[in-house]
Amino acid sequence: xxxxxxxxxxxxxxxxxxxxxxxxxxxxxxxxxxxxxxxxxxxxxxxxxxxxxxxxxxxxxxxxxxxxxxxxxxxxxxxxxxxxxxxxxxxxxxxxxxxxxxxxxxxxxxxxxxxxxxxxxxxxxxxxxxxxxxxxxxxxxxxxxxxxxxxxxxxxxxx
Numbered sequence: 564x565x566x567x568x569x570x571x572x573x574x575x576x577x578x579x580x581x582x583x584x585x586x587x588x589x590x591x592x593x594x595x596x597x598x599x600x601x602x603x604x605x606x607x608x609x610x611x612x613x614x615x616x617x618x619x620x621x622x623x624x625x626x627x628x629x630x631x632x633x634x635x636x637x638x639x640x641x642x643x644x645x646x647x648x649x650x651x652x653x654x655x656x657x658x659x660x661x662x663x664x665x666x667x668x669x670x671x672x673x674x675x676x677x678x679x680x681x682x683x684x685x686x687x688x689x690x691x692x693x694x695x696x697x698x699x700x701x702x703x704x705x706x707x708x709x710x711x712x713x714x715x716x717x718x719x720x721x722x
Contacts, residue, residue: 583598590662592636592662595621596629598618599629599630599633600638600639600662602618603615603653604655604659606653608652609652610652610654611644611651611652612627612653613626615653630653633656633659636658637658638655638656638658639654639659640654640656641653642654
């Protein structure tokens with residue numbers, strides 16, 4: 564059974580990426596912009612330029628350019644952190660909210676249509692599987708990032 568699950572998860576990932584590429588192209592933005600907007604939205608007002616850059620795997624300079632572009636187009640707003648005057652928080656701007664509404668509605672309709680054929684017990688198993696795979700991927704990815712950081716530090720020691 565596991566032999567059939569792995570290719571399906573891979574295909575799911577591919578199709579979700581394909582959908583994000585199509586949606587970002589239709590919205591006139593690139594994938595990095597789309598991923599940034601989604602990350603900022605999901606952080607509930609707690610995203611910072613540093614956490615965004617880390618999430619996207621970008622340098623601070625590239626992240627600043629991306630944020631400037633998104634801010635100029637109304638997709639992202641910068642706010643001063645309420646407890647740290649040196650820090651900046653990012654939140655989704657009105658342009659991103661308008662852009663995301665059709666995608667959200669489409670995704671909701673898709674989920675409702677697909678899940679309508681499953682019992683509540685089936686949906687609970689699906690939820691558990693997805694939660695478990697996401698948790699496992701997070702642990703694996705954190706380990707990979709730590710290994711990469713250690714290799715980079717070994718190659719470029721600070722004097």
